[in-house]
Amino acid sequence: MEVPNDFYTLVENVCRDLYIQSLKEIPPDVVEAIRRAAGRETKEVAKRIFSHYIKSIELGRDQNMMVCQDTGIPIYWVEIGSKLRLDGARLTEAITRGTERATREHPLRSSIVSPLKRENRQTSTGQRIPIIHYDFAPDSEALDILFMPKGSGSENMSFLKMLVPADGVNGIKRFVLEQVVGAGAKPCPPTIVGVGIGGSSDLCMTLAKKATARPLGSHNPDPQMAALEDELFEAINQTGIGPQGLGGNTTALAVHVESAWTHITCNPVAVNMQCWRAERRRAKVWPDGKVEVGF
Ligand code: SF4
Structure with a gap:
């Protein structure tokens, strides 16, 4: 199926939201694992650290705050459904624009610099960044995007x-x-x-x-x-x-x-x-505009 023109704008918006939300809401499986580990812990100092982690997770979720200050290296794992017909270059542009908009519009700290001059465009993007891995899914009409802001x-x-x-x-x-x-x-x-x-x-x-x-x-x-x-x-x-x-x-x-x-x-x-915050967020996007967000 040929994707409509506005599909690329939708992907851009989704990528902006994935970046922002991933920094604020820790995946439920990770939260559960941290709670279980805290419950098993016998050392006092470790119990205190776990209680800080849990507090940070709750503040992120309830107060719309970042769980950790590091906005990371933006990494996308994109699976293209085999039934989609799309322009790969436009897709990469849309993902990159979404990353830039998350950084400007939230705003987020831009953690990306050039390797020698250490120049920061304040966009979280640069040469070959965001990192985008492409793969293909058989018999699918959806674009599956998994995002990780990888802490340094x-x-x-x-x-x-x-x-x-x-x-x-x-x-x-x-x-x-x-x-x-x-x-x-x-x-x-x-x-x-x-x-x-x-x-x-x-x-x-x-x-x-x-x-x-x-x-x-x-x-x-x-x-x-x-x-x-x-x-x-x-x-x-x-x-x-x-x-x-x-x-x-x-x-x-x-x-x-x-x-x-x-x-x-x-x-x-x-x-x-x-790291313990293990941030990731995923969205499935269909050409008719449907979006399913998860982890
Ligand atoms: S490694 Fe993870 S938890 Fe530690 S400072 Fe970086 S992003 Fe935050």
Whole structure:
């Protein structure tokens, strides 16, 4: 189906709203996981930190406030329904304009700068930003947009290693644990630990990032990958790093693994952490103007 002309304006408006709302309303699965972790906590300092997190979540939701000051790097995961006929360049422009408008109209702090001059256009956009990943969904007439404002504290704790096949699964586990322990308080724990396994170096890191956006409680459909998620989750929570690195029973809210097949001589592994606020928001947009918003 050919999308009407005003579809691009609708996408622009939706992207503006996704950015603003994602900073104020934490996904319900994350809120639930934080409440559960708070209830299990035995250390006094960790209990206090969890109570601050819960207060911030409630203030964001009830007072229309940002949960954390960091507006992050705007990242969109866009799935185009196979039955849609649209202009990809106009779609990218619409998403970019929505990002700029969120920044100007709210207004939001623009966290995006050029890499060497550190120039800030005050639009949250710049060369190759926002980051937009495109994918395709069979038999669908909708555009599915998942948005993440990726906070820098956790983004700076991103790691890749090109292991060799001889390192095996044990090498993967060791690498993930070393990065989480080495990161300590920096990614604002408890985190969602995204692990990418396989592919090329760039795909591996993208998989790790995408893994952090999976809803809490979900598992990788491959039983071996799911078992690895459980094993790493147990091990990470035995480190005692705890909320904000001050000690506690919960260092990770979840470990999510995403994988791809790789070269016979490669065994890449990537770690990307999502901080406790784990902000994400999604919208499905149809050519007739219908919009469904969720997480
Ligand atoms: S890492 Fe997350 S919680 Fe910590 S300051 Fe950045 S956005 Fe906020």
